Amino acid sequence: MAASRKYLSFETVSLIVAFAILASAGVVTIRTEEHRRNSGSLVRHTLEVESALHKLNSAVRRAESEERGYVINRDKKNFSPATDLAGGIEQQLTEIGALVADNPEQSERLARLRPLLRERTALLERKLALMNAGRFNEATEIVRTGRGKALMDQIDALINEMVSFEEELYRQRDERLARANDSLQSAIGVMIVLLAGVAAFAVFLAQKQITALRKSSDALKLAYNELVGESTKRSALEAQLRQSQKLEALGHLAGGIAHDFNNMLGVIVASLNILRRKLRREEADAEQMIDSALDGADRAAKLVRRLLAFSRIQPLSPTPLDANQLVTGMSSILHRTLGAPIQLATSLGKDLWLTRVDANELESAILNLAVNARDAMPIGGQLTIETANVELDEHYAAENPEAKVGQYVVLSVSDTGAGMPSDVVAKAFDPFFTTKPIGKGTGLGLSQAHGFVKQSGGHIKIYSEVGHGTCVKLYLPRYVEANEKAEPPPPEPKQEDFPRGRPEEIVLIVEDDESALRATSQGVRELGYTVLEATSGEEAIQIIRARHDISLMITDVFMPGMDGARLAREAVFRRHSLHVLFITGYSQHAIMRNGLLDPDVNLLTKPFTLAQIARKIRDALDGKANLPAGVQ
Missing domain, CATH: 1.20.120 (Four Helix Bundle (Hemerythrin (Met), subunit A))
Structure with missing residues (x-):
């Protein structure tokens, strides 16, 4: 040495x-x-x-x-x-x-x-x-x-x-x-x-260095063997860490249950003790104590139902259901729940498929989502409920392992509140997890909706941007009546049948979520285009200044700093011939009602199939797509 x-x-x-x-x-x-x-x-x-x-x-x-x-x-x-x-x-x-x-x-x-x-x-x-x-x-x-x-x-x-x-x-x-x-x-x-x-x-x-490297090859082999041994030890430690995290989550769940049950049992026990004393003294106002005890028992029963919903073992009574009728019937109770400062808007899909779920539990899930949205808009805002038919393909299922390929009725609840950062979204379905102050929520609303949807064979997804709001989508399986023949889903076109691009057609993809950016870029490259990537509006503008051969920009609507609408205006101002395609996890109706984009904007909502984005890109480049008046 x-x-x-x-x-x-x-x-x-x-x-x-x-x-x-x-x-x-x-x-x-x-x-x-x-x-x-x-x-x-x-x-x-x-x-x-x-x-x-x-x-x-x-x-x-x-x-x-x-x-x-x-x-x-x-x-x-x-x-x-x-x-x-x-x-x-x-x-x-x-x-x-x-x-x-x-x-x-x-x-x-x-x-x-x-x-x-x-x-x-x-x-x-x-x-x-x-x-x-x-x-x-x-x-x-x-x-x-x-x-x-x-x-x-x-x-x-x-x-x-x-x-x-x-x-x-x-x-x-x-x-x-x-x-x-x-x-x-x-x-x-x-x-x-x-x-x-x-x-x-x-x-x-x-x-000299080459000679030294040749001499050190044996040392590198030895170091590699040691690294393999360390990797094995690390895998064992990671398994222990995952087990400890499970135990920690279980402890968090048990603590939350114990806290809420102790409160409810405290009400019941105190009411019964006071009731006993009143009966001994033969006092006549025992009815109030009985009501308090029954209220505590009812709250405990609701907590049990929520826990069963989260664990997906609650007894359900599924029946064929028209989600449009359910949403329409809930309008009055939603207006009372939301209050005057919040506007309620609905967009009901035409020819909506039936779904087979428990109507009471679906109403409870929608109400829980509406309450969460109301609390996220303390000074007022807009809540949008939408229904639509949608098909989830293998590409979406590969990115979301909990989802299954098939036809669904999607029910979207969007608000214009404060939004949630990514770390909060990751924990939103955990039981007893809440960002509200103590006494303002149990932390079981989203977990109950999650458990109900999963037990019904569906899928639930949250899209949220800090400062722009949140959109929760409930995917409920399509129900086909016994006397009705199910419509087979249209066969997914083969990749060679998609509208294809050429390497000289440059596509700039702007997305602040790295996993979404990676997935979208990979799909567009599969279509034959040359792809440039940017993780922010500012980075995209720098690329546009340096490159004069970009044909199309695909941008997310909501991004920190410069959002998609402002980015589109800045980009088209510098390159008048540039085409723009917006993508977002929010529903198109919510985007338009909130005035975030023009009504005739070229928009693709998530989740989308490879065939859908292939057609959208080709229509934009061939001049068949509408462009927003504000960014032409």
Whole structure:
């Protein structure tokens, strides 16, 4: 082991030295390139100054030449100066001043040049005014004085002096630029040599590592054998942990039962004791004590029925039932239970199948769900009860082992309350589990509904999003009367019969639940599409910004942070041709009534089959599906 540590230390030090050399070469290269760019900038600056000086000199000389022609020929066509000669000269002087502001010598020359140009410009303008007035003799007399020529000689001398100075600067700066280019080429050459050296050293180290790995193969085999042994021990410990969790759940259940039964027995015992004392004293108000005792006994009986429902061994009286009639008949009691702040809405499915369940227990389950929804909406809201026919396929049954493939009447109870986090949803069906304050609930409402549905051969599912509400779906098996021939479910189309996609059709799937994201993505890939995944609206927007070839976005409606509706608006704003398909565990009626999406939105509710999502995707991409007005 000591030799191995020494070998690794040598490698580490060698790599540090090699990368330090590379870093130094990189720094030199960067600084050399920076110097080269600065030198090039100075050369360009010198050329700009020279160009401006020549432009100024040409403007003055052109004006003077044209004015002489005007004096000689007395034809105004020979003179076409700028409308504001003095203004143009001043503007050029300002530009030159800005260019030479960093050079004191040139700035001093420019200061001497400025009054000469102003005087020369004023002289030209004076002669022009005389000539325009027809006083050519006076204008000619000004020319004969020679003042204009004297000024131009001084101006030429100063401009030539400034140009000569700039040419010398240009020569010096051009030499520096050439040296900087040579230095950069040298630095690049050194860097290439160093890179080659580091690469050779890396190959050498790689060969060393391969040799070391070969030597350690026996050690790895030994470690693998030890890992197998540890895995066996871990499996045994996990089995013990599961057993302890079962015992803990049983203890929780026993504690809850003991608590509630003690309360009820306390009422009964206290009432009977008081009743005995009253009978001994021959008092006449014993009826109240009898009522209290009977009330406690009745509550105990209800607790027993709930426990039997949870354990799925309660005696049921199933009869063929029309769920639409049951929901309609419960409207009055539901209105009284919910109270004024909560609106009740129903959506009854057409041609609803019959189901064979205990009507009283189904009413109790619906009432329990309504009470839970009411408590989740303390300031008011909306409760939606819906019925529909649905078929659960093998794909759904594989994801939900408690569900069986078949035809069901689904009864959905949706609210707009606070919702539940995933850890609470996982425990919602546990007996005596409740998030309500002490004395506000027994924690048996959902467990009773769960037990009743399972004992009736059905399936129950909770969809919930914090801040958006909860939807509980009761799947009750379809009942076919003896004189009615059961309709065979339509055969599930083979995968090759599904509407297929092409690899160039990119589908972005946005779902905050990882298991749901994985299942949906796997199914869409099976259909032949290329799939991108995002776990939030923000991540989806980043992908859309980076990818311009996405054809369709499939998004969950409820997600933390940016929800599906807002994500769709943001995405379509950036990509007007993007198609959107919404998916949700909530019923379509509840989604629309709550104003979460537009009525004509392209929506697919869970659970859905592979054939259903295949048709939805194809319709969206082929332009057959409706798009919401708010996200087009």
